Amino acid sequence: MVRVIDELAHRVEEQGISLAGVHNCAHLGILAPYLETITAQQLVGVILTTSEALVHPFGGRERMLGTNPIGIGVPAAPNPLVVDLATSVVSMGKVLDHLERGLDLEAGWAVDADGNPTTDPLAATVGALSPFGGPKGYALGLAIEALVATLTGTALGKAVGGTLDTNMPVSKGDLVLLIQPRILAGTDSFDQVSDYLSNVRSSQPRYATEPVRVPGDGTRHRRARFLEKGLDIDDALWDQLLDCSTTQIHSLRGTLHEEPYRRMRDPR
Amino acid sequence: MVRVIDELAHRVEEQGISLAGVHNCAHLGILAPYLETITAQQLVGVILTTSEALVHPFGGRERMLGTNPIGIGVPAAPNPLVVDLATSVVSMGKVLDHLERGLDLEAGWAVDADGNPTTDPLAATVGALSPFGGPKGYALGLAIEALVATLTGTALGKAVGGTLDTNMPVSKGDLVLLIQPRILAGTDSFDQVSDYLSNVRSSQPRYATEPVRVPGDGTRHRRARFLEKGLDIDDALWDQLLDCSTTQIHSLRGTLHEEPYRRMRDPR
Numbered sequence: 440m441v442r443v444i445d446e447l448a449h450r451v452e453e454q455g456i457s458l459a460g461v462h463n464c465a466h467l468g469i470l471a472p473y474l475e476t477i478t479a480q481q482l483v484g485v486i487l488t489t490s491e492a493l494v495h496p497f498g499g500r501e502r503m504l505g506t507n508p509i510g511i512g513v514p515a516a517p518n519p520l521v522v523d524l525a526t527s528v529v530s531m532g533k534v535l536d537h538l539e540r541g542l543d544l545e546a547g548w549a550v551d552a553d554g555n556p557t558t559d560p561l562a563a564t565v566g567a568l569s570p571f572g573g574p575k576g577y578a579l580g581l582a583i584e585a586l587v588a589t590l591t592g593t594a595l596g597k598a599v600g601g602t603l604d605t606n607m608p609v610s611k612g613d614l615v616l617l618i619q620p621r622i623l624a625g626t627d628s629f630d631q632v633s634d635y636l637s638n639v640r641s642s643q644p645r646y647a648t649e650p651v652r653v654p655g656d657g658t659r660h661r662r663a664r665f666l667e668k669g670l671d672i673d674d675a676l677w678d679q680l681l682d683c684s685t686t687q688i689h690s691l692r693g694t695l696h697e698e699p700y701r702r703m704r705d706p707r
Numbered sequence: 708m709v710r711v712i713d714e715l716a717h718r719v720e721e722q723g724i725s726l727a728g729v730h731n732c733a734h735l736g737i738l739a740p741y742l743e744t745i746t747a748q749q750l751v752g753v754i755l756t757t758s759e760a761l762v763h764p765f766g767g768r769e770r771m772l773g774t775n776p777i778g779i780g781v782p783a784a785p786n787p788l789v790v791d792l793a794t795s796v797v798s799m800g801k802v803l804d805h806l807e808r809g810l811d812l813e814a815g816w817a818v819d820a821d822g823n824p825t826t827d828p829l830a831a832t833v834g835a836l837s838p839f840g841g842p843k844g845y846a847l848g849l850a851i852e853a854l855v856a857t858l859t860g861t862a863l864g865k866a867v868g869g870t871l872d873t874n875m876p877v878s879k880g881d882l883v884l885l886i887q888p889r890i891l892a893g894t895d896s897f898d899q900v901s902d903y904l905s906n907v908r909s910s911q912p913r914y915a916t917e918p919v920r921v922p923g924d925g926t927r928h929r930r931a932r933f934l935e936k937g938l939d940i941d942d943a944l945w946d947q948l949l950d951c952s953t954t955q956i957h958s959l960r961g962t963l964h965e966e967p968y969r970r971m972r973d974p975r
Contacts, residue, residue, distance in 0.1 A: 456726050460891050499919040501910040511850035522850040524843045554913050572840025575792045578922040582779035582790040585900045592892045595903040623728050624860045632853045635863040642769040645822050651767040654846040
């Protein structure tokens with residue numbers, strides 16, 4: 440993906456716009472870091488990606504759609520606007536995290552194998568995730584599924600494999616679009632967007648004690664806190680990571696043994 | 708907008724992708740008809756557009772965002788997949804329609820001038836529309852606001868004018884992206900998407916009596932019914948239309964006087 444972005448960033452300076460359809464690429468994890476790479480070059484970026492079917496249609500119960508995130512990055516100061524959102528309410532990773540921690544899911548996150556809403560994480564793992572925002576999130580996820588498959592020649596719905604079971608070949612696709620605003624809009628300035636985001640932050644909040652936030656504000660806050668105080672990692676996951684670090688993922692070893700991200704308890 | 712699409716459709720056959728940033732264009736109304744024009748040419752289309760600030764941020768109460776719809780069209784048979792959704796739960800048009808009909812709004816559609824959720828359409832007209840899907844719909848609407856303004860050189864947030872008050876100059880923008888899948892993915896076939904949409908429709912529904920629908924199914928159904936039975940138009944709006952047809956919008960006159968869309972009562 441880094442190579443794709445580098446190539447697109449090179450081409451976009453001449454053409455103003457460049458698009459890559461990617462297949463046979465492993466799970467991208469979160470899109471935000473890639474979008475930050477793009478906005479750091481004063482470019483606008485959009486990334487769409489599909490994944491194994493986990494989400495039921497609005498009005499349905501079967502897993503027919505991936506969590507199909509949409510990522511949009513627009514340069515701004517002091518921080519770019521980076522939006523990275525799955526079209527499901529939550530990721531299956533969050534469900535599994537709740538399962539391991541013994542926590543209930545929130546209402547509306549998932550349905551069980553019979554299509555009934557559930558807050559039991561175990562029931563959700565054999566059921567399906569719910570689309571965010573009802574019919575609109577479903578429509579958006581479906582459009583991303585069709586758009587990505589059409590433009591990358593990759594699979595759709597239940598035919599997508601390899602993002603949950605990493606022993607399977609990956610048959611999902613990714614779309615990466617870069618745009619050079621200087622060429623399209625004739626300006627290098629992102630002051631207008633920066634001012635706007637600042638106005639949104641200082642607009643009247645719903646509750647006086649909770650200022651309005653812009654997407655990314657919470658993540659930046661958590662990142663700063665984690666860098667200072669360390670990460671809260673579930674025991675089983677921590678053991679798995681340590682195990683990986685001595686067996687498969689050698690590049691992790693140094694980091695984990697030096698423990699720059701110390702574990703912390705009750706960080707919330 | 709029709710001219711923009713024609714020009715982009717011409718260029719996309721050579722370049723594979725073409726993007727237009729549009730300014731000084733009047734309110735587009737709904738995006739779906741434009742997307743249908745694009746998919747009829749076996750092209751993929753994405754349209755983003757901004758509008759006067761009517762939507763409050765998640766966690767906020769002031770009108771800071773337009774209803775900022777996203778439209779995506781992908782060719783398929785027998786019908787294309789056309790998704791056209793505002794990033795607010797509903798449009799202000801729907802609120803005004805409820806006001807004129809004397810109906811309450813549904814919970815979650817809007818807040819009043821103090822930022823409290825309201826089902827009173829009159830209170831909503833001086834309050835703000837709510838983003839769909841909570842923080843995610845807010846994030847998407849904000850990204851569209853920033854993306855469109857950056858790439859078209861148009862205004863953001865409260866600085867956008869001319870889409871509600873048509874006596875003001877229009878300062879919103881539109882982005883239109885066309886992609887020729889044959890050039891990017893090397894195929895002219897949309898069979899895969901057609902099969903997928905068919906699979907989604909025939910997947911297990913939440914309730915046995917209500918089959919799963921794909922975005923556009925409901926609209927096509929309603930369009931067929933309206934063509935057969937006529938449109939249900941509020942008396943005041945009907946009189947306005949008749950008045951327009953004899954004063955300003957001469958092209959409407961023939962249509963209205965011939966009444967191919969007869970008025971109907973209680974069509975629901």
